[in-house]
Amino acid sequence: MENSVWIATLAAAITAGTPILYAALGEILAERAGVLNLGVEGMMLVGAVTGFMVAVRTGNPWLGFLVALLAAGLMAAIFAFLTITLRANQVVTGLALTMFGTGLSGFLGKPYVGIPLPLSFKPVAIPFLADIPLIGPVLFRHDPLVYLTYVLVPLLWYYFYRTRPGLNLRAVGENPAAADALGVNVFALRYIYVIIGGMLAGAGGAFLSLAYAPSWLENMTAGRGWIAVALVIFAVWDPVKALLGSYLFGGVDALTYTLQAATKIAVPSFFLKMLPYILTLVVLIIATRQTLVKHIGAPGALSIPYDREER
């Protein structure tokens, strides 16, 4: 294959990986705080549909993006209330969030299926950087929402490992009783990080409907929320590794298109479509084995509701 095809594929890998990256970063925040939110898929869909609706009505994709953050954050707040305050089972509540989000987005989005977006997020070449051979076209000719993740990933990494609030966050997820004894408000922090995590999932959904597609289709996330949840384990709750993992998945996505177009291999498209899901399975198994061997793993209190009276 020609050089330009490879560059295009790598650039496409980043674009295709970005929605997963947003969602994975959000889930890392929630899980670092000790809350397993399996509602990522639902929050992404709600973000995608509300963002699209607002962008169509106002013609402003940024406004759509903002509303997507708020709507998905609201969904996460429901989840937080159920699991943190009412101590409902996190696994089942997460499933409920995904089911409700899927239904709600299908309900709200029905009149918007097949409607074109007047103005979507468009690629912007970054001056000078975009002209670097190879790296430029791969990394610096994307839309603003992709650039936002370039900033977000190192920022989150710094926050986790180099700041006091980041330390508190990790303490809440590892040992909430100890954090509580030190005067950290476990409940408030869990609420905050679950909601911010939801907003990031909404951002991933909005990226799909406002930049990647750009259109609304029922169930358009197609399991990306679940892939993001799996990716968090693969990335051992680290934002930088989540970035690499997301691009790996994006790469598989992009490669299937390239392969179909460039080589005309007669693999039925159904099998190509299975690839990301099978890859998720394989990666999850490998990652889980790794965490067993290296004794690194999930935050200690992940998915356990905190109850002051039971410590």
Added chain:
Amino acid sequence: MVGSSLPGPAPAPLFTWEKRLEPSRVMAVIVPVIAVILALGVGAIFLAATGFNPLKVYQSMLYGVIGSKYGLSETVVKAIPLMLAGLGVSVAFRMLLWNIGAEGQFYMGAFGASFVALTFPNLPAYIMLPAMFVAGIAMGGLWAVLPALPKARWGVNEVITTLMLNYVAILWVDYQVYGPWKDPKGFNFPLTAPFSKAAILPTIAGTRIHLGLIFALLAAIMLTIILWRTRWGYEIRVIGESPRAARYAGIKIERNIILVMLLSGALAGLAGMSEVAGITHRLQHGISPGYGYTAIIIAWLAKLHPATIILVSFLFSGLIVGGYSVQTSGVPAATVSMLQGAILFFVLGGEILTRYRLHFGRKEGK
């Protein structure tokens, strides 16, 4: 046990939870009922906001279910896969094994049964139907064992693996019905040729209610016996209550993960088999409108209790049938899945009332 005895700067709480010694039986009944009502309320808000008259929509949904013999019998028909898949999900959930893969196991069960029916069309019914039955539960069971193995061996998160296999199973069936198995006389629709007469489950005259209903009722009885009358069921329940206690008692958790997932997937596979042999009489695209996911809600709402799952399945199949009946008047199909999700939300939120007592203000002043 009182909030005020805690160290640290705890502000005066508005309310406190006091753990009940025994789960409240009254609340266990009241909470789901109120949950359904509140969910309908949420649905009404969204319906009204999008220009529908919620009362009229609910009224015609209800009429679509109980207003005709067809509506009633369809409610039974749609309850069958929900019962079987719900029973399957429940047995896994009982030992805290989150099998979210009933949807995929349903599809693979349908695939297995269809494979038998399409490959050996000339078998007599007394061989054909048992063979389809076995193929259905075998494929459904296999599809659940695949994620059970890494779960048992390394603790690989089964929520994600079972869910990923749903997508794979649906694409696999799509490949068949769009590809090699497509009916040449099917006007290019994604479906297989119709099964031979021998591959069709008997029905109650004048309705589409088929033998699958008996399968579901027998499965519920069988599960009840397994869970409360056998050593295996005892082990499943102990693992669900406390995995640590189970390990101390010498219960082999890994073995049970695989066996329980096998049973769980087999039941969902049987649901898929009954659907192709009882309703569609062929394999086709989109054979389940999310039965496997609805089954999760049903199982949880029924507190994983087999007999209750049978009853709750009728409620949710009524919701599905009612949903179909109002689609013609423009109400989005997604309304039903939105309502289902909302019901589960409210049930989950209300469950704390069965486990805890709510006290307003501090208790110290009493």
